[in-house]
Amino acid sequence: MTARGDAYQFGPFRLDPEVGILFYGAEPTMLGRRAVALLRLLIQNAGQPVSKDALIEAGWGGSAVADNNLTVQIAALRRTLADAANVASWIETLPRRGYRYVGPVVANNVRDTSAAARAASAPSLPEKPSVAVLPFSNLSGDPQQEYFADGMVDDIITGLARIKWLFVIARNSTVSYKGRAVDVKQVGRELGVRYVLEGSVRKAGGSVRVAAQMIDASTGAHVWAERYDRSSEDIFALQDEIALAAVGAIAPSVRKAEIERVRRKRPDSLDAYDLVLQAQPDVDSGMPEQVTRALVLLERALALEPGYALAHGNAAMCHHCLFLRAGLQEINRASSIRHARSAIVHGQDDALALTWAGFSIGMDAHDRAGAFAALEAALAISPSSALTYILGSVMLGWSGEAERAIEWSAQGVRLSPFDSWAWAAFDAQAMSHLLRGRYEEACRAAYKSVQANPAHSIPYVQLAAALAKLGRLDEARAAAARVIELQPGFRYSRQFAGVNCAPALAQALGSALRAAGLPE
Incomplete structure (x- = not known):
């Protein structure tokens, strides 16, 4: 989770326009995005009349809608505000004119407190030597090269x-620290690491210049610094050289076997590597529109190098997303499994490729044993692979497997607190606590x-489901409405079948979701 940007604070509420959520204290309310858009316009004009036309523009994009649609959304706003804060007068009706916010004073440009909260709950240092690699600055003068600098860091x-x-x-x-001026000591505290590696990349034509430095976050002292000038064709060797220099700075007596572990197999085609770098942010989004865009780049990469394991792993994840979130089409499920199997065949030395592949094999082929064989292989290669633990959970x-799921998820979040x-x-x-009857814990998760x-x-x-189990049915129905707003075709029986849900969990979740009003 990254720290959020500027928000609006009024009374006990904070409106985060970036994510479209109204928070009451630390907990999100269940207002839909349309009601949130109306509230944002009202508080931006606090004390001033806002016309019905302006509100309809904000909530419906100017589409022709009946007045009662606006009335329903305003009623939902009033109900949420009044129920949470026990204050009756928030939004005033101006007959034939519109509405006006008349609640507590609004402070804007309020920073989200999550950064302070995460610092307060900073993880302790692990027993092993620990390191974080911050995003390298792109000094190329070309924003289009940003992905290259990010890819350099990913490989290190x-x-x-x-x-x-x-x-x-x-x-x-x-x-989450990208583009921010950071205090290395604070980074060390927030992430729970002893060492921080930072640097910059300048790519021009066929040459690359990289500057890197290792800092002891406990003291702020520089442990090691170096500058490298290389040809773009030597990029993989350069990434390994920086990683080995960082390891050598932490423990000078690096054993030969560990040097060989760093120097792993890379794709033969730099163009294929470049295409995968460009696709990665869209793969990570998990959103159907973005992963469809990523697949175009990944297919081009595989045309250049058919045995590129990471391209296959990413493609498997894209098709998995399309299968579960874009209609449960068999063609996507089959493509997910096909690419996953190719990733396993070609990716015996690639932890990320094995992780993506294992997840698709487990979720889409319903082969949990095969999935965990791939995940265990990934952890044998890379014990610090947070994504492996998260997707495994x-x-x-x-x-x-509730207790093991909770253990794996906790390990994944420790390895990557703001993932x-x-x-x-x-x-x-959440689903594991619910299965065990721990409904308050499920709700918090x-x-x-x-x-x-x-x-x-x-x-x-x-x-x-958690709210329904707690008997908070109005809130449960509001959460259910948000599900349908985000995924109109959602049916929980089809979701359970798609992920091969355990019968006991399907029974516990199904009864709760039925009570919340979600369609079976």
Whole structure:
């Protein structure tokens, strides 16, 4: 989870326009995005009349809608605000004119407190030497080269993560510091690491210049620094050289076997590698539109290098996303499995490829044994692979292995505290606590999942179920409405069949979701 940007604070509420959620204290309310858009316009004009036309433009994009649609959304706003804060007067009706916000004073440009909260709950240092690699600055003067600088960091992290005596923070957490002026000591505290590696990349034509430095986060002292000038064709050797220099700075007596672990197999085609780098952010989004775009690049990469394991692994994940979130089409399920099997054949030395492949094999081929064989192989290569633990926890959760799912999810979040996939770890915790009858814990985990990824429908499924089990049916129905808003074709029986849900979990979740009003 990354720290959020500016927000609006009024009374006990905080409106985060970036994610489209109204928070009451630390907990998200169940207002839909349309009601949130109306509230944002009202508080931006606090004390001033806002016309019906302006509100309809904000909520419906100018589409022709009946006045009662606006009335319903305003009523939902008033009900949410009044129920939570026990204050009756928030939004005033101006007959034939519109509405006006008349609640507590609004403060804008309020920073989200998550950064302070995460610092307060900073993880302790692990027993192993620990390191985080921050995003390298792109000094090329070309924003289009940003992905290249990010790819450089990803590969250095991958190399470091193969050293068994190192604890390495995943790139999905370190990317939360991208573009920010950071205090290295604070980074060390927030991530729970002793060392921080940072640097810059300048790519021009066929040459690359990289500057890198290792800092002891406990003291702020520089441990090692170096500058490299290389040809673009030597990029893989350069990434290994930086990773090995970092390892050598932490423990000068690097054994030969560990040097060989860093120097792993890479694709023969630099163009294929470049295409996968460009596709990776869209793969990570998990959103159907973006992964469809990523597949175009990945297919081009595979045309150049048919045995590129990571391209196959990413393609498997894209088709998995399309299968579960875009209609459960058999062609996507079959493509997910096909690419996953190719990733396993060609990726015996690639932890990330094996992780993506294992997840697709487990979720789409319903072969949990084969899936965990791939995940265990990934962890043997890279013990610091947070994504392996996180995706493994999801499969364990749907399989009904509640306690093991919670253990794996906790390990994944420790390895990558601000991971963009953290929502999935919390989702696994939510369903596992619910299966064990721990409904308050399930509700808390579901709230964390919603906050980490408010654009995904599944966290709201878990939240609706937990709230229903607690007897909070109005809130459960609001969460269920959010599921349908995000995924109109959602049917929980089809979801359970798609992920091969354990019968006991399907029974527990199904009864709760039925009570929340979700269609079977």
